[in-house]
Amino acid sequence: MGVNRRKFLKIAGISTLGVVAKPAADALAVEWLDKRLGGFTIPETLLHLFHRPTGFTPGEALTAKRWAMVVNVKNCPEGCKACREVCHKVHNVPDIENPRHEIKWIWHGEYKHVFPGQKHEHIEEALKKIPFVVLCNHCQNPACVRVCPTKATFKRKHDGIVLMDMHRCIGCRFCMAACPFGARSFNWIIPWPRERAGTMPRFRKDKEPPNPEFPTRVKGVVEKCNFCAERLAKGQIPACVETCREVTKKKGMKPALVFGDLEAPDSEVRQLLRSHYTLRRKPELGTNPNVYYIV
Amino acid sequence: MFEKAFLGRRKYWIWLAILGGIIGVGFIMWLWQFRVGLGITGMSRDVSWGFYIGQFTYLVGVAAAGVMVVLPYYLHHFKAFGRITILAEFMAVGAVSMCLLFILVDLGNPVRMLNMVLHPTPNSVLFWDMIVLNVYLFLNIFIGWTVLSAERKSAPPPRWIKPFIYISIPWAISIHTVTAYLYAGLPGRHFWLTAVMAPRFLSSAFCAGPALLILLCLIVRKTTRFDPGKEQIRTLGSIVTYALILNVFLFVCELFTVFYSQIPGHMDHFHYLFFGHEGHGNLISLMWLAFALMTGAIILLVIPACRRNEEILTVACVMTVIGTWIDKGFGLVVGGFVPNPMHEYTEYWPTVPEALISLAVWATGFLIISVLYKVATSVKEEVRA
Numbered sequence: 001m002g003v004n005r006r007k008f009l010k011i012a013g014i015s016t017l018g019v020v021a022k023p024a025a026d027a028l029a030v031e032w033l034d035k036r037l038g039g040f041t042i043p044e045t046l047l048h049l050f051h052r053p054t055g056f057t058p059g060e061a062l063t064a065k066r067w068a069m070v071v072n073v074k075n076c077p078e079g080c081k082a083c084r085e086v087c088h089k090v091h092n093v094p095d096i097e098n099p100r101h102e103i104k105w106i107w108h109g110e111y112k113h114v115f116p117g118q119k120h121e122h123i124e125e126a127l128k129k130i131p132f133v134v135l136c137n138h139c140q141n142p143a144c145v146r147v148c149p150t151k152a153t154f155k156r157k158h159d160g161i162v163l164m165d166m167h168r169c170i171g172c173r174f175c176m177a178a179c180p181f182g183a184r185s186f187n188w189i190i191p192w193p194r195e196r197a198g199t200m201p202r203f204r205k206d207k208e209p210p211n212p213e214f215p216t217r218v219k220g221v222v223e224k225c226n227f228c229a230e231r232l233a234k235g236q237i238p239a240c241v242e243t244c245r246e247v248t249k250k251k252g253m254k255p256a257l258v259f260g261d262l263e264a265p266d267s268e269v270r271q272l273l274r275s276h277y278t279l280r281r282k283p284e285l286g287t288n289p290n291v292y293y294i295v
Numbered sequence: 296m297f298e299k300a301f302l303g304r305r306k307y308w309i310w311l312a313i314l315g316g317i318i319g320v321g322f323i324m325w326l327w328q329f330r331v332g333l334g335i336t337g338m339s340r341d342v343s344w345g346f347y348i349g350q351f352t353y354l355v356g357v358a359a360a361g362v363m364v365v366l367p368y369y370l371h372h373f374k375a376f377g378r379i380t381i382l383a384e385f386m387a388v389g390a391v392s393m394c395l396l397f398i399l400v401d402l403g404n405p406v407r408m409l410n411m412v413l414h415p416t417p418n419s420v421l422f423w424d425m426i427v428l429n430v431y432l433f434l435n436i437f438i439g440w441t442v443l444s445a446e447r448k449s450a451p452p453p454r455w456i457k458p459f460i461y462i463s464i465p466w467a468i469s470i471h472t473v474t475a476y477l478y479a480g481l482p483g484r485h486f487w488l489t490a491v492m493a494p495r496f497l498s499s500a501f502c503a504g505p506a507l508l509i510l511l512c513l514i515v516r517k518t519t520r521f522d523p524g525k526e527q528i529r530t531l532g533s534i535v536t537y538a539l540i541l542n543v544f545l546f547v548c549e550l551f552t553v554f555y556s557q558i559p560g561h562m563d564h565f566h567y568l569f570f571g572h573e574g575h576g577n578l579i580s581l582m583w584l585a586f587a588l589m590t591g592a593i594i595l596l597v598i599p600a601c602r603r604n605e606e607i608l609t610v611a612c613v614m615t616v617i618g619t620w621i622d623k624g625f626g627l628v629v630g631g632f633v634p635n636p637m638h639e640y641t642e643y644w645p646t647v648p649e650a651l652i653s654l655a656v657w658a659t660g661f662l663i664i665s666v667l668y669k670v671a672t673s674v675k676e677e678v679r680a
Binding site: 099100101102104109112113114116117143146147148149150151152168169170171172173174176177178179180181182185186187188189190196218219220221222282285286287 | 331332333334338339340341343344398401402403404405407408410411413414416418419420421422425477478481482483484560631632635636637638639641
């Protein structure tokens, strides 16, 4: 036979080396490579030379050094849930009623829950009733990214958005334990009702059709707000901010959600921060949130 | 040598069959969980780790405790423990296997498990935990098997095994330290954010592990012709005593800092666990039971006459095992999540499928331990004969 013991060992040895070398190199060279390749690995860098992600056209995209949001809570129209509705629609967020299994990208919380360390008995009456818009803070120093064992969640180096790759996530939920803001949701059950019942197609007829431009997810993965990275790539502002602008304009109010570049001195967010007293959630933890609240 | 595992008496096979049955039921439940998702457990958006991770944490301790036998024997030449090192090592093998299985059943996407290896992430403590646990499993199988093979030939263990044994000693400490770091470095989880977490883990490990080992030794004495020995059990009893006192002491240190500083975020979790909060209090009676058992065990163990009486020692060991199990396998994990970061209280209680899957993992561990103990005791009987 063509394969003798010597040859077999040679092939086996080389294949083992091939399997081991990549992760070993990754583990050793992460820091070094990151600095030189702007967060991309060598294969990724090579790939990007020949291939551009679909839907991304340079020049058209909105870019920033550090995206941030300002929530002006008193501009939030009473009973309005438009930001949540549009966000969950464009991102195909599973609609699960059971609060134990609920998936939330953006939602409305009470002051005492959003700022638990700041609550006291004699708080301003208005604040007790106002809903506070809550979402991922896209921290500058995110604890969730630090603990993820697969880099499924990561901070984009060039604009600071904390992203989540739902196709790499193994569902260990370490990030959920690490996040001090409760911003992460896990798919405890099968995301789609028809699949849950064991029948196809995936979506109920009475519901609106899914957004085919946003990838779906499977059960057993963690997800959260992505600051609409897929929309920014096409030159659109986040869906919640856009909708909030429209809704408040109709009512003759100023928008409750404002989005912009924190590093650009003239940006709308910077102007608001300059002229208002703002709060961030749990700043003492050092995660450095990029969502600010004007109360 | 492994053929010894197949040469058992009727009772041995019946025992294995019972374990196999439990594993079978649990496996079917796991298939169901695999199909419909982790929603069949009691976990939720707010309490996102539960029984599985609790069992994992507890068993890392049991595994690490093998060092309490290996260290006196190899570093201090405490000859008596030479007789039971193999039992300690094989117990560690079973315990680490259970740890790995508990992680596996807790994953939302077990099919993507290898992403941990394909995308190694040194800044994640879980990555290091995977490494230390797998190496510790390998070390214990390798050392245990080599030393037992030598013993079978009535020869001293080969010299080259020594470095592995010496490495295994700090390695045992490392598995529980790294596991404590999973919890102790998370901002905003005040219940876990304490430097005393790793020492507490180690102290509870060094009482729960040897206590379980004493119970296993007594079972071995009853069911085989190999006697692990009176002196051995007595010395293990002393180790349990010291470690259990240390464990409760460290808990008191924790209580002092939390309640003397009066910082609400730190006190809330203890209040929930021991007194409840506005009608939420699933764990109150369990937590009190845990500390009653541990305190009771300390009282029994510090009295020399009681500790040396093997029957009372057995009772104290059972109390220690159950007490530390509730504290670490339940209270520690759930207590960290209630209240959640938004100061909302969501209760947790394991569901029936969750309990059955956990039981099956325990059964798998005990199956491994039973088979390995069968081999070890058969070899020891053979050598003596």
